[in-house]
Amino acid sequence: MTEKILLGDEAVALGAVDAGITAAYAYPGTPSTEILETIRRHAGTADSPIRGLWSTNEKVALEEGIGVSYAGRRALVAMKHVGLNVAADPFMNVAVAGAHGGLVVAVADDPSMHSSQNEQDSRYYADFAQVPCLEPSDQQECYTFTREAFDLSETLHVPVLLRLVTRLAHSRARVTTSPPRRQNDARYVADASLYTLLPSNARRAYGKLLDKQSALADYAEHHPANALTLRIGRGPGLLVSGIAWNYLREALGPALARYHVLRVGAYPLPVRKVRALLDASTEVCVIEEGYPFIERYVSALGLMREPPIKGKMTGHLPRSGELTPDVLRRAFGLPAREALHVAGLDDVLVSRPPRLCEGCPHDDAYDALNEALAGMGDDVRVMGDIGCYALGYLAPHRAIHSCLCMGASIGMAIGAAHAGMRPALCVIGDGTFTHSGMAPLLDAARENIDIKVVILDNSIVAMTGGQPTMATDEQVVDLVAGLGVPRARIRVIAPTPQKKAENVRVIRDEIAQPGLSVIIARRACVTYAKVIKEHRRERKAAPA
């Protein structure tokens, strides 16, 4: 037993390492990034090494993890919530195929959208796929639930979803770890038909998944994290899950003892315990971080009359944004604590949004782009994408006009061009391009669609803290050419203040050309200059 101070993400990573994983795969995304970063610092031992790989995207990461499981060994796959949309195809299908070696998908949700475009709730995915979901409430559970998830995955032959939220992923506390388990020996799937989902096999495999449901229900019913505490007599009840339990204790204090309480930390929902809570309660308030997932089920879409179910659907709790102890105090009609009053505070407080770093190459790329577009009318639109350069939406550049999901810029530019938009421009980073920008560029190249794609190649995945990019410099040129863009229409510029006039000319020339052009603005990120050098050294040292 060793005690450490760990982020929730780090506790998940160590839980996976100690559970005997052979490999871990991830695509970086706040607030999940530190999971794989931590695993990469634990190389395992010489005779049982642990591979920790940044994958091209979340779908690839999960498929790599499934391969490890197929070979009988354990794999962790980590991503942020929207990453699971990208990986949804393998996720839904491996649920049907079933896990062989332990397979755990750790997904970090971002209620309040601290650094995300939505606050989708990953519990729906576990439910959709009919696989278990574990939802830790603190850092210690991050560690123990991760270890347990691997055992569960192997016992019931299902992938397991581990659901984190920002305030757990990015909060530190003391965690006690326990001795590591050795890795599985490789032992391939015996019945390959389960992983070969031709319709006849798929029907049989799906039948097996349905057969597992009663065992899963039983598991959840007896899980210690699904704890029912009934008081004497009928009274108000609370149904609370995950991290919300911590806020509730903070907000209510000793008053919590007046309520019947069902805590939930393992899904599917423990139906018999829910029934017992409802039977004992005059009313039930459902408190959960994220969407009203439990509330919708338990209240039967709000149709249930007795006992009344209160929560996010009934307006007793806010429908969006994360919970806090103060939000819960308000919901329970408790007065706010007395706080320091400072007169005139609002007059001297302004928001300080994130911004591009001093000397950032994106600044110069946007300067050149804006100048090239000046005079082409006020309604020129540039499709943007996900990365630091999304800040180009804000002043001073105001250069992009969309930011939807990874890789969307190119596809949206294609559609807009078909709808008559001229010029149809888009901006995408090197990391996002290899994540999911290559497929739409292949579309554009095949049809020579009249769009201008600006690839901002800064040699790194910067926004999430400097992870290696899949391709940079000439590799990007070769990829673009390989997708079918003529070499003459691939222009490489160096975004610097000195070269601005030249860069403006290049962009204008390409806009004037009919058909597809790709302009690569190539200059390394200044903030991660040292890390980029390390990545380049590593890449050279890697076997061909």
Place this chain on the structure above:
Amino acid sequence: MNYDLVVCGVGGQGVLAIAWVIDHAAVAAGYHLKQPEVHGMAQRGGAVSAFVRIADAPIASDLIPDGAASLVLSVEPMESLRYARMLRPDGWIVTDVTPLRNVAAYPDAERLFDVLFSVPRVIAVDATRLAHKAGAVKAHNMVMLGAAAALLPIPADLLERHVHALFAAKGERLAASNVDAFRLGDAAGRFTSALVAGGVARGVAARVVARLDFQPRPVDGDVVATWCARLRAPAASAAAARIFTADKPLTLADGPSAFAA
């Protein structure tokens, strides 16, 4: 015992390093800990914060409720006010006085400091200058940690040991400079409290300390007494306002002439 504090500043100012030292020192002192922080996009010149909750019993919530924090420890003056509503009525603000103006609408300095010094319990330090003196320009975060050391429920030597541990891998010189930075801040923080205990008005003490030079050790008792006497004078309030906006910093050895109009 439970003690909640907010550590804040702007991305790149070393806010999370302060939290690291407090975390490890608190656990070494045997306390329970919860410490959430803001990551991600905010690291690019935006507001950054870490909440630190220390207690001798298990802690429920990672987040600090409004009105529960005992201390806001900030590396930037406007950021210190951003979290003022989280303070208890008797809470402290400990902040560097050097504004980081990377937003166009940054408030006028006079108004900003009027509001800051209206807070009843403030320790203000020119951490940038003191860090320079300690020989590590980036160590202003450790100056600020030092300035708050006397308020934290953790022995100062335990904090100091973890300041050293944080930088030890980068060489003894840098580690020693950061420890010096911590001690300079500690001297400033304790001097502020000593002045207030000696009858000096809080706003006067805070303004003067923000412009004073220190040594990496506690200020001698007789020097404290001299300054207390000086700053209890009826004209001290006007003098403190003048000193705070003057170009030239003061030293503890400066005589009464420094107070002349």
